[in-house]
Amino acid sequence: MDQQRLVAARKVVQKSNRASEGGxxxxxxxxxxxxLVGRAGTAGARLADLVAQSDLTKPTVHRILLALVRAGLLDQDATTRAYHLGPELYALGALASPRFGIHGASIRSLVRMSAHSGDSAFLSVPRDVYSICLHREDGPYPIRVQALAAxxxxxxxxxxxxxxxxAAMSDTEVEAAIxxxxxxxxxxxxxNYTVAxxxxxVRExxxxxxxxxxxxxxxxxxxIGIAIRGPDKRPIGALSIAAIEHRMSPGRQRELVPLLKAEAREVESRLGKTKVGALPRTKPPGVK
Known part of the structure; x- marks a missing residue:
């Protein structure tokens, strides 16, 4: 009898675990x-594109999208049928903004960088083993690079x-991220980005x-890019300027690097005064 109860208990646990994994x-x-919808930008994301990018079946994607629309996290354009980020996400973002203030602390620097260089200036932050572009500020030069967007x-x-x-991380973190x-x-x-x-x-x-x-x-x-460091000297973000090749000669790099460094230090100073940090950063796998 005890054995039967043990077997029954195990089945209950297994069923509970499967339910948790499914959730x-x-x-x-x-x-x-x-x-995926956020990265689609102002044009929005079509159902077919989301199916292709997610490797999920069309019914599964459609079911998820409907649930997100009902929650207000997504919105669907009545004319184009494309999906966009919804009003509830805007509200959540407003609530989160005091904690993730690196964006606000960097705006003036990004505007100055794009105006001074004429090219596109970017703010990026680390998230686990990835870099996420938070903001792109285009300068007046008519030819713009298209390699990176918010x-x-x-x-x-x-x-x-x-x-x-x-490069601003420890050697252990570098190897773990790669x-x-x-x-x-x-x-x-x-x-082009091999391990070697x-x-x-990183060395360069x-x-x-x-x-x-x-x-x-x-x-x-x-x-070209410069890291933004927190009080513990760890990277919490980066400022960068991108341009077409002939506008990023060695001589122009030498001209723009001091600007980047000055603005990165300015952002660090603003963050220090407001005691506001960047996106919470999780360490790469294998780093304690």
Whole structure:
């Protein structure tokens, strides 16, 4: 009898575990939809695109989207049928903004950088083993690079701002981030970024005092970046300037790097006065 009760108890636990895993999977899928719609920008995301990008079936994606629309987290355009971020996300963002104030602390710097250089200025932050672009500020120069937009996520090391943050980490964190992005396939779309090349780029960034992306993400699109550090000297973000290749010569790099460094220190000063940090940063796998 005791054995029968033990078997029955195990079945209950197994069923509960499966239910928990299913619930977690649903949350993961919903979060993925929100990120994909957010990255689509002002044009919105079509159902067919979300199906292709998520590798989920059309009925599953449609069911998730409907649930998010009902919750106000997404909105669907009545004419185009494209999905956009919803009003509840705006409200949640407003509530979260005091904690994630690196964006507000960087706006004036981004405007000055884009105006002074004439090119595009960016703010990026680290999130786990990735870099997320929070803001893009375009300058008056008519030819603009298209390698990075607000909401884009890249493996740490891919792109100037992302590389600046990776190089500002410890050697252990650098290796863990590279290994994690190799393992989950995040570096596959970026064939120019091999393990050996990333390590070399980290060494060069540390030696030069700034990160350089010589068209590795997108041919003809060059960029330089500087890390923004928190009170503990760990990277909490990065400022970068991107331009077409002939506008990022060695001489112009020498002209723009002091501007980047000055603005990065200014952002750090503002954050220090307001005691506001960046996005919560989780350590790469394998780093304690």
């Amino acid at each position: 977690a999977q649903s949350v993961d899928r919903a979060a993925t939809m929100l990120l 909401g884009d996520r890249h493996p740490l090391g891919v792109g100037a701002g992302s590389l600046a943050m990776l 290994a994690a992005n190799i393992a989950d396939g995040s570096l596959q779309p970026h064939p 090349r990333l390590r070399e780029l 960034t540390r030696a030069n005092g700034y990160a350089l992306n010589p068209g590795l993400m997108l041919a003809g699109s060059w960029a």
